[in-house]
Amino acid sequence: xxxxxxxxxxxxxxxxxxLCVVLMHRHVWFGLDGALGHGFLAVDFFFMLSGFVIANAxxxxxxxxxxxxxxxxxxxxxxxxxxxxxxxxGALWRLIALNLGVGVLGVxxxxxxxxRATFVLPALHSRFEGASAFPLDPPMWSLFFELAINxxxxxxxxxxxxxxxxxxxxxxxxxxxxxxxxxxxIDAGDVAAEFWIGFVRVTFPFLAGVLLHRFRxxxxxxxxxxxxxxxxxxxxxxxxVPNIGWANxxxxxxxxxxxxPALVISGSLTESRPAETQAxxxxxxxxxxxxxxxxxxxxxLGGWGTVLGLLKPDTQFAFGLAALAIVLAASWAATVFYDRxxxxxxxxxxxxxxxxxxxx
Numbered sequence: 001x002x003x004x005x006x007x008x009x010x011x012x013x014x015x016x017x018x019l020c021v022v023l024m025h026r027h028v029w030f031g032l033d034g035a036l037g038h039g040f041l042a043v044d045f046f047f048m049l050s051g052f053v054i055a056n057a058x059x060x061x062x063x064x065x066x067x068x069x070x071x072x073x074x075x076x077x078x079x080x081x082x083x084x085x086x087x088x089x090g091a092l093w094r095l096i097a098l099n100l101g102v103g104v105l106g107v108x109x110x111x112x113x114x115x116r117a118t119f120v121l122p123a124l125h126s127r128f129e130g131a132s133a134f135p136l137d138p139p140m141w142s143l144f145f146e147l148a149i150n151x152x153x154x155x156x157x158x159x160x161x162x163x164x165x166x167x168x169x170x171x172x173x174x175x176x177x178x179x180x181x182x183x184x185x186i187d188a189g190d191v192a193a194e195f196w197i198g199f200v201r202v203t204f205p206f207l208a209g210v211l212l213h214r215f216r217x218x219x220x221x222x223x224x225x226x227x228x229x230x231x232x233x234x235x236x237x238x239x240x241v242p243n244i245g246w247a248n249x250x251x252x253x254x255x256x257x258x259x260x261p262a263l264v265i266s267g268s269l270t271e272s273r274p275a276e277t278q279a280x281x282x283x284x285x286x287x288x289x290x291x292x293x294x295x296x297x298x299x300x301l302g303g304w305g306t307v308l309g310l311l312k313p314d315t316q317f318a319f320g321l322a323a324l325a326i327v328l329a330a331s332w333a334a335t336v337f338y339d340r341x342x343x344x345x346x347x348x349x350x351x352x353x354x355x356x357x358x359x360x
Contacts, residue, residue, distance in 0.1 A: 004057045008277045009228045009270035011284025013263060014049055016232045017042040018287035020239045021139070022294045022327060026302070029320025037242035040187045043142050044205045044256050045235070045263070046291075050146060051209020052264050054153065059213070062157045071154040073350060075147060081342040082292045083143060085334060087117035090136030090296035093303050100307060110136075120144050124192045133192045137296050141190045145202040153210070162214060169211055172204030173257060185248035186256070205256055212264050224262050225269040228280070235263060289331035289339065297327050 023030055024039035058071060091114045097103035098110075105113070113136050116123055120143060122133035134140035153160075160168075179200050180186050189198030215221075238255055272280060301323045305311030311319050 004060065007053075007056070007268050007270075008272050008280040008284075009231065009267035010049060010053065010264065011287075012228055012280035013231060013235060013267050014046065014287040015280075015283025016235055017045050017239070018291045020236065022290055022324065024239075025295055026298050026320060026323070029316045029323065031317055034242055036240055037244075038248075038251070038255070039239045040190075041252065041255055041260075042239055043190075044186070044201060045260050046142065047146070047149075047202050047205035048209040048212075048256075048260050048264055051206040051211075052213045052268070053209075054150065054206075055210040055213035058154075059157075059210075062154065068151075068154050072147075072151060075150050077343050077346050077350070079143060079147065079288075081339050081346075082289050082334065083120070083137075083140060084118060085338065086137040086140065086292040086296050087114055087134075089293065089300060090114075090117075093296065093300040094136070096300075097303055102303070102307070105135075120147060122192065122195050124195060131191045131193060133190070133195045137292065138190065139291055139295055141195065141198060142202075143292070145189070145198040148199070149202045149206045153206070162211075165207060165211055165214070169204055169207040172200075172207055175200045176204050176256065177253060180249035180253050183249075184246070186252045187248075205260065208261055209264060212261055212268075216265065216268055221265050222269065224266040226266050228267075228270055228272065228276070231263055231266050231270070234259070285335055286328065286331045289334050290327060293331055293334060294327045297330060298323060301326065 020036055020039050021042045023032060024036040024042075027033060027036055058066065058074075062071065091110050094103060094105045094110045094113075095107070098105065098107065113123055113134075117134060117136050117140060120140065122141070122144060123135060124133060132138035132141070133144075176186055179188060179197065186201060188194050189196075189201045238259055241251065244251060301319075302311055305319055
């Protein structure tokens with residue numbers, strides 16, 4: 001069974017993309033009005049990275065007999081603890097706001113939304129947070145589609161020859177082209193009214209990531225090798241492009257179809273010294289918790305800041321910096337003191353049950 005490799009630059013790029021998302025969702029606080037106009041493309045980059053990393057970590061295991069249940073259990077163990085924490089923080093502020101007389105959700109509505117979030121079920125009749133399908137933690141929409149495409153991938157893995165994989169990826173890109181042509185870009189799928197468009201957003205980049213992993217050793221791809229800082233600057237530059245009107249559609253397609261694949265390949269070729277590898281690993285470790293926790297933390301901090309009079313136009317930059325520091329610190333603390341111990345415990349429970357099942 002081929003062993004998976006660790007790609008530190010891809011971890012670092014995921015961290016850069018996550019930071020862009022964190023800044024984008026409260027860009028006014030940071031004086032970034034007009035910046036990160038294509039920050040939403042970070043999600044498509046995440047999907048492509050996910051396809052590459054999933055193929056790297058699991059293709060050998062799946063080929064060796066790993067089943068659908070074992071694969072999905074591993075994915076749920078990886079994603080769920082932090083996902084539930086994000087929903088809990090979102091629910092906490094809703095209940096606090098209700099107690100302060102500024103809430104718009106009742107207790108039972110909060111309970112219903114938290115229950116849905118626990119099972120990653122969208123609230124398709126949502127009327128809050130820009131009609132998000134996951135009002136307690138809006139970024140969860142992409143995790144729904146991450147799990148969905150993971151399930152599809154493992155279900156068809158043995159059928160998925162290179163030719164069929166390429167054909168499905170091509171069909172996914174054709175669907176993206178149609179979305180871009182009809183929507184003026186591919187920024188869709190994150191709100192309840194258009195939620196199912198998320199399947200179009202995830203299909204091509206995820207399958208393209210898998211395809212890139214399978215063909216990563218082509219000699220001609222070596223020309224894409226570049227230092228990490230070049231890759232990071234290119235990614236930030238792409239996400240920082242403002243709204244460009246009619247050109248949004250072709251720009252989005254060029255990014256997802258050409259720029260992001262080149263970045264993934266380049267990142268997979270990058271070598272780093274031990275100290276750099278540690279820094280890139282930390283960026284990767286913080287990327288998922290920062291992505292999942294930043295929005296409900298922003299809502300909680302912003303809500304308290306407004307109630308206490310701390311968040312005002314003349315203080316919002318300092319408030320934003322403090323909020324960013326809290327998000328990053330909370331992401332690290334949640335990883336070390338919550339996510340890793342919980343996942344280790346759940347993994348131990350699953351292994352013990354598997355041994356009992358084999359014995360009995």
